[in-house]
Amino acid sequence: MVTLADVARRANVSKMTVSRVINHPEQVTDELKKLVFAAMHELDYRPNVAAKALAKNRTQIVKFFILEEISTVEPYYMNLLLGISLALSRHQYSLQLVANNSFDLGVCDGYIITGMRKSDYEWISRIEKPVILFGENLYGYDFVDTNNKKGGMLSTRYALSLGYDKVVFVGIDLKEAFEYSRERGYIQVMQESLKEPEIVRVENHSHKSQEMLQKNWEKYPKNTAFVCASDRIAVGIERAIQEKGANIPDDYGIIGYDGIFLDQVVSPRLTTIRQDVAKLGEICGEMLLNKIEQKGKKQGFKLLDPMLVKRETTRRKGGSEKS
């Protein structure tokens, strides 16, 4: 049987170093990792993850539940997964992905859950192992999310600063915390600017927001900006404006929300609020592993600040009408 000492000898490093590469790869340079892994492969050495798991009465597995219909959200979750995987691999954890309405709790050390709707919380409350939710919630569960209110504030403030007369919020027709927070950000900035908030909500599909605007076109005169709760909604708004032959960004401004994939596929490209979803995933993973290590101790929540990305669906600063 090949031992850790054999690997250390082959790689010409100390046993301590080999152990660190295995147990705390995040503390080690890539070069050193390469060297040690090469020696491990040459010798076919298998560090005893399984033995360790057994000793600790752990599985070293985390399950990630996506409760939302995957087809509507794909690009988003891929980035989240990457972040989660990164955090887990640092601690020799691996992942099981559960989607498409399977509620199979299976065997693992803890859960990351996302895409919850109100009706899911009853089920979640009965889970006995550590759980971290991705997405803000009002029920006291530990969670990670972007600062949705701040996102709403950022985009609204930007639209106003560009001189658009009317700034409308196009929200997602869901009674969920993240949506309320984005709206709250919008409302707060509008009120601070002594403007009246105007909110319309649609299903989170580009065809729905497109339809909404087609039907209500007269309500929105030139010099209106649409602050949207998702890039999907923003894409539909963009299409409806283009159909009418109106100019983006001079006649109408659009700001999306998410900043993953979709914003860059459309033309003109969307000004949007970007969430660093991979980073959020990483934080989810770290928080869950801490919670497991601390035997289920409450972790609270962590909000990451979103970022305004200025592109082609909003005027340049100063207001192009005057320039």
Added chain:
Amino acid sequence: MVTLADVARRANVSKMTVSRVINHPEQVTDELKKLVFAAMHELDYRPNVAAKALAKNRTQIVKFFILEEISTVEPYYMNLLLGISLALSRHQYSLQLVANNSFDLGVCDGYIITGMRKSDYEWISRIEKPVILFGENLYGYDFVDTNNKKGGMLSTRYALSLGYDKVVFVGIDLKEAFEYSRERGYIQVMQESLKEPEIVRVENHSHKSQEMLQKNWEKYPKNTAFVCASDRIAVGIERAIQEKGANIPDDYGIIGYDGIFLDQVVSPRLTTIRQDVAKLGEICGEMLLNKIEQKGKKQGFKLLDPMLVKRETTRRKGGSEKS
């Protein structure tokens, strides 16, 4: 210590049944699984995946490498991951996802690798554990893919059947097997129809194909159909045609390739060749687990047939010009 017998007693089933739920969940009804998992959770029973792994000298972990830049392909890989996860979870395997140019082989029982370019094969050839590639290759590695040639044939044949005079293939500017196969399918059908193949290649970005068509607009008279090697390319072609104010699908037809997400976000929605990517992922997972079980025995390849999805960027059958 809670035993399997305790779980059986609590769930009021035989020990055999509990064992089957744990080791062969795919052979068991969802109801039975629910019952047994509930008992396991109540008793806090942890089946000895770790012990089993240890006994077999295995990790029960599979690593999935995405070698391609993630930002360009996100929606696609999410579905693949779902399929892989499904196959792994059936056999109590879990997943580690490796992306963004990390080549950290780490510790696991085998690898699924995708997004390979020619320069990656040297590295892949040195991996000593079982490997399955997602994506056809010419180097003799076991792989899973859609039947790319058939996909090219399907779309070309459909474009011709709709009465478009000129059918052009807009390919991806990569010297890779999947691209060559799609082109081969196009060429074969064109030759069978005694038409001259006409191929143009661009980078796989909508803005690139859009630019290409803008620059070469006079080359493509009305009644041309563009058979594209990806939906990204098709989206750019659609935009360029719309800019010129030409009619889709009467003046120009467009057929994409992939059928994931992007095809439905644009307007008009793309006629496309759909790959069942989740199913492909499942097959990758199954093939790799077989290979691990069979101590690295060669598995060959498996091609899944793609499907033509008829939408709004192609005429209705019979050719609308004549109707």
